[in-house]
Amino acid sequence: MAGSDTPPAQPPRRPLVAILTGAGISTDSGIPDYRGPNGLWRRDPEAEKLVTYDTYMADPEIRRRSWRMRQDSPAFRAEPNAAHEAVVRLERSGTPVRVITQNVDGLHQRAGLPERKVLELHGTVRAVTCTRCHARSSMREALDRVAAGEPDPPCLVCGGILKSATVMFGERLDPEVLATALGVAKAAEVFLAVGSTLQVQPAASLAGVAAEHGARLIIVNAEPTPYDALAAEVIREPIGSALPRLLAGLTEGG
Incomplete structure (x- = not known):
């Protein structure tokens, strides 16, 4: 038979999945959350x-205590867990995925998610920045200086005060990162909020923005959140088992 005018079948388009992650996704990695029943605060x-x-x-004493706390932080010993790995599997399946994280532990990237697909709303604990000249360097280098006898190591460039490259209370989020996260929330067809109390603004409002723009909102969290009423599904099961199952279903659903 001569050539056909029928174009080849195209694979079904996969929906953009946005995943907002909070401290609860990393508790199985040994990093305690902040506001849960046994949270740090x-x-x-x-x-x-x-x-x-x-x-x-x-x-200065607060800074010295902060550096001692960083030396003992479980974030530097932690390894990605089953939930982080499930997100990577979803991304590698060909599903468009963007992770917006409130966490500073870098475990999504450690699990294998490309840097460009992770928006760190609250910065990263794996780097330090100078509060005066904004020079940036590795946290490991700063902690080595603390261990060597500098209890409050100054910036090596200008002598200014160093801090973790995280967003502290009283600091604003990076407006560019926040704007990109807002765009992702508006474009998402499926929006998952995982391990977040959805109480810290403006990050929490992204769940509402996604729902208002037509996304199917799914909340996976041990405790109730202010956005549960907007969700198509609320899951209270442990994240380490619930999220892999949920994301595998999204993959199969194509």
Whole structure:
């Protein structure tokens, strides 16, 4: 038979899946959350001062305590868990995926998700920045200096105060990162909020924005959130088992 005018079948278009992740996705990696029943802020309310910008800048003792806390942080020993790996599998299946994370641990990237597909709303604990000249360097280098006897290591470029490259209380989010996250939320056809209390703004509002723009909102969190009423589905099961199952279903659904 001569050539056909019928074009070859195109594979079905896969929906854009946006995943907002909070501290709850990393608890299985040994990193405690902040506001849960056993969260850091509930166990030690004073710890919040260590990550409050004005207090950190004004009080050398707070800075010294902060550096000691960083030395002992489980974030540097943590490995990605089953939930992080499930997100990578979804991305490698060909599904368009963007992760918007409130976490600073870098575990999504460690699991194999490309850097360009991860928006770190609250920065990263794996780098430090100077509060005066904004020079950036590795956290490991700064912690090595602390271990060598510098309890509050100054910037090696200008002598200014160093801080973790995270967004402290009292600091604003990077407007460019936030704007990109907002665009992702508006464009998403499926929006998952995973391990987040959805109480910290403006990150939490992304769930509402996604729902308002027609996304199917799915919330996976142990505790109720202010956005549960907008969700098509709310899952209270442990994230380490619930998320891999949920994302495998999205892959199969194509």
